[in-house]
Amino acid sequence: MFHYRQSIGVYDIESPWQAFWLGKKTAPVHETMTITSLVHSQCRDSDIRRNIDQWEEANDETKEICRGAVWNDDPAITLWTDQRYDNWYFTPKLSVDYSEWIQVSRALGFGPLPLLPEMPSASYYPEYLNARSQAGDLLFLHSMARVEGEDPHLTKHDLLLWIEVMYRIAIGEWGFEEWQPLGNIELRDRPITSEDRFPFLRWFHDTSLPKASNTIKWMLSRDSEYRMLNIQRRALGSALHIIQDSFSHSHTRREEIQDDVPWKPHYGRIITFHVWEGQSHKKHSHYDHCHHDMSNLTVGDLDSFNAMMGVRDGINAGIKFVDFWAAATPWNEGVAQWLDEKVFGLSPDVTPAHHEI
Secondary structure, eight states, rough: OOBOOOOOOSSSSSIIIIITOOOOOOOOHHHHHHHHHHHHHSSSOTOOSSOOSSSGGGHHHHHHHHHHHHHOTTOOOSEEEEOOOSSSBOOOOSSSSSHHHHHHHHHHHHSSSSSSSSOSSSSSSTTTTTHHHHHHHGGGGGGGGGSTTOOOHHHHHHHHHHHHHHHHHHHHHOOOOTTSSSSGGGOOOSSSOGGSSSSGTTTTOOSSOOOSSSSSHHHHSSSSOOTTTTTHHHHHHHHHHHHTTTTTTTTTTEEEEEEOOSSSSSEEEEEBBBBBBBOHHHHHHTTTTTTTTTOOOOTTTTGEEEEEETTTHHHHHHOOOOOOOHHHIIIIIIIIIHHIISSSOTTOOOOOOOOOO
């Protein structure tokens, strides 16, 4: 029996069998981007370690944000063994619940298993959260559309709705405490008749996992006993994941800004949200930097990321988002507008979703 103690290191899991069973390591892009944004932000929390070179040097309190940032890739939390003193203990291979990953493989089209007859969603296969995130109705967790031809305004609406709830959890807003059942989370500034009023009821119900009756803490940690567990920071990380993914060329196509910044391309507004089904897996992995050599990157040196397509823009957006969080800026006092216009602004030439990268 093998024990893995390294991070899963996923920007997006190239294949669950490659990343896990075959022991094929992928670069810790999300973790590195997250820590880099923190280091260069205005956050001055005393337990955030800033004078570091690599993300692994971050302390346990800081790494809780990283655990949130990789939650989107394994929301069923199948790849870690919950331990009180170790937050990054990779589950022994023979102990994993493979039912989740079998469904992910079927949904993604890996291996000899046939594709699922229906999209993994709250209506079909609601208990398989990883399949829903990787190839189903929760693909917006990666800034991607669900189906070919999807209206980009719908994709944007859903991902911003998720980011809003995660942000309100992260700043400790009243009504968004970790013990709250998902079905009770209420956006009180929405019309009482709006589906957005109780956002989690759009995705979770009595037969899904998580259920609407499960708490925020259960969804983001499966009620972990980890001594440094911090649900607010995990929520921040989940929101950062969506922002980071939105600058990956395999997730979106963006305008290219012509200016004199030291990294190219410099991305602007979104032209297209991409769809996983039909994409070249090889191209997707390439633009997600799944196998990039991270050894020459330093979290304290932003310019060290200039050669990684989309990463510098994602880090910069993360810095601004962390600044909002550190100042506990209310959602409707600048955060929502910045995300709507600057991060997820749509180009006048915006198109329906498609798979071509």
